[in-house]
Amino acid sequence: MLINHHPFQVNQHGHLEIGGLDTIMLAEKYGTPLYVYDVAMIRKNARTFVHTFKELGVKAKVAYASKAFSTIAMLQVAKQENLYLDVVSEGELYTALKAEFPTDRIHLHGNNKSIEELTMAIDHNIGCIVVDNFHEIDLLTRILQEKNKKADVLMRVTPGVESHTHDYIMTGNEDSKFGFNLQNGQAEAAFKQLNQHEAIHLKGLHCHIGSQIFETEGFVRTTDILFNTLADWKEKYDYTPSVLNLGGGYGIRYTAEDKPLPYDTYVKDLVKAVEHHVSKLNIAMPEIWLEPGRSIVGEAGITLYTIGSMKEIPGVRNYISVDGGMTDNIRPALYQAKYDAVIANRANKPVTREVTVAGKACESGDQLIKDLPIPEVESGDILAVFSTGAYGYSMASHYNRFTNPAVVFIEDKKDKLVVRRETYEDVVRNDLSYE
Numbered sequence: 233m234l235i236n237h238h239p240f241q242v243n244q245h246g247h248l249e250i251g252g253l254d255t256i257m258l259a260e261k262y263g264t265p266l267y268v269y270d271v272a273m274i275r276k277n278a279r280t281f282v283h284t285f286k287e288l289g290v291k292a293k294v295a296y297a298s299k300a301f302s303t304i305a306m307l308q309v310a311k312q313e314n315l316y317l318d319v320v321s322e323g324e325l326y327t328a329l330k331a332e333f334p335t336d337r338i339h340l341h342g343n344n345k346s347i348e349e350l351t352m353a354i355d356h357n358i359g360c361i362v363v364d365n366f367h368e369i370d371l372l373t374r375i376l377q378e379k380n381k382k383a384d385v386l387m388r389v390t391p392g393v394e395s396h397t398h399d400y401i402m403t404g405n406e407d408s409k410f411g412f413n414l415q416n417g418q419a420e421a422a423f424k425q426l427n428q429h430e431a432i433h434l435k436g437l438h439c440h441i442g443s444q445i446f447e448t449e450g451f452v453r454t455t456d457i458l459f460n461t462l463a464d465w466k467e468k469y470d471y472t473p474s475v476l477n478l479g480g481g482y483g484i485r486y487t488a489e490d491k492p493l494p495y496d497t498y499v500k501d502l503v504k505a506v507e508h509h510v511s512k513l514n515i516a517m518p519e520i521w522l523e524p525g526r527s528i529v530g531e532a533g534i535t536l537y538t539i540g541s542m543k544e545i546p547g548v549r550n551y552i553s554v555d556g557g558m559t560d561n562i563r564p565a566l567y568q569a570k571y572d573a574v575i576a577n578r579a580n581k582p583v584t585r586e587v588t589v590a591g592k593a594c595e596s597g598d599q600l601i602k603d604l605p606i607p608e609v610e611s612g613d614i615l616a617v618f619s620t621g622a623y624g625y626s627m628a629s630h631y632n633r634f635t636n637p638a639v640v641f642i643e644d645k646k647d648k649l650v651v652r653r654e655t656y657e658d659v660v661r662n663d664l665s666y667e
């Protein structure tokens with residue numbers, strides 16, 4: 233039985249299962265809040281992207297955008313699936329090195345890369361650096377010259393496309409902190425610097441228009457815009473790219489309102505758009521690189537909470553409070569993101585009322601879900617929130633000095649702790665005395 237369109241089962245005890253295991257057993261064993269991932273689902277998502285390119289006979293690299301969920305275990309799964317890896321910071325790169333991710337398969341992003349980040353990337357011979365701005369060109373070329381090394385580089389451009397998503401996760405629009413602007417000549421100026429530099433091998437362009445996008449039209453329009461520029465640069469500079477990186481952004485189902493496309497549809501439409509322009513320009517087909525994050529891990533993860541206090545305000549609203557909230561999932565507070573959930577130990581009971589799920593942080597805005605239909609509940613019940621696998625753990629905070637939850641992976645009906653729950657000692661570890 234699918235629960236509210238989510239690919240999870242309910243067992244004979246009426247308990248929600250993930251990967252064939254009882255979520256109530258998991259909550260008892262590991263405590264709550266708890267992030268739980270169905271690893272088979274992660275692998276299936278990754279394989280859909282990779283296999284679709286194979287079926288189409290198109291050379292491609294699928295780089296998991298590790299910002300969505302970066303832990304050593306997750307990066308080991310990405311490695312096992314032969315994915316490439318997108319990192320945006322020293323910390324994400326450090327995690328990749330700890331996971332022994334092959335460095336030539338790592339791509340470095342970032343709109344304000346530090347000298348240390350660039351140096352670390354160059355020292356570890358990572359596969360590609362996605363250059364974002366003029367300051368970075370100066371830093372990068374200086375470091376390469378000092379070290380007498382060369383680097384493969386993509387140039388991040390902003391095409392001026394407004395994707396249909398929340399303002400904060402839109403990145404390809406003209407007014408963006410990311411990348412070189414294609415409209416105002418900055419991209420062309422950067423191109424000239426990069427293309428003629430002896431320490432740089434400019435493999436092509438990168439573009440990421442935003443996240444949680446449910447149609448392919450924005451991506452196709454972006455491809456049109458990129459090829460306008462490429463046609464111009466072919467004519468003026470005899471330049472043809474060997475790589476086109478179209479970023480990530482493929483939407484997932486958080487609630488029944490979301491209607492995600494199958495992931496192979498994105499791949500097929502993008503390939504079609506690129507092939508169209510390639511044949512018009514009469515150039516060799518570039519390799520296509522993608523950077524899915526959310527679509528690989530989002531629906532594969534759930535969060536289990538224990539329900540504590542409950543408050544009824546007659547005629548206004550009923551609250552149930554859980555033992556986590558914005559500190560393990562900032563997305564509702566940050567983007568008004570909507571989530572769906574069930575009472576995991578009463579997953580087959582009829583719905584009788586609507587509640588707002590409040591978190592435990594000292595913020596009125598710490599509300600995970602508004603107007604969630606649920607059956608009768610008691611304190612101590614377990615709430616399972618769906619589709620928390622992306623940008624939950626990775627955006628967690630220590631506000632109110634909460635500890636970050638543990639992470640458990642399920643595969644072949646076995647549970648494995650992959651991130652320990654933090655202790656209060658972890659939280660104060662770097663505090664120094666002032667006495």
Ligand SMILES: Cc1ncc(COP(=O)(O)O)c(C=O)c1O
Binds near residue numbers: 480481
């Ligand atoms: C450059 C870049 N690539 C890839 C991603 C991953 O996006 P998503 O998780 O929506 O697939 C992001 C985040 O939005 C990004 O900024």
Ligand SMILES: N[C@@H](CCCC[NH3+])C(=O)O
Binds near residue numbers: 403563622623
């Ligand atoms: N953190 C965002 C998406 C990442 C945007 C990065 N470019 C989210 O939770 O949806």
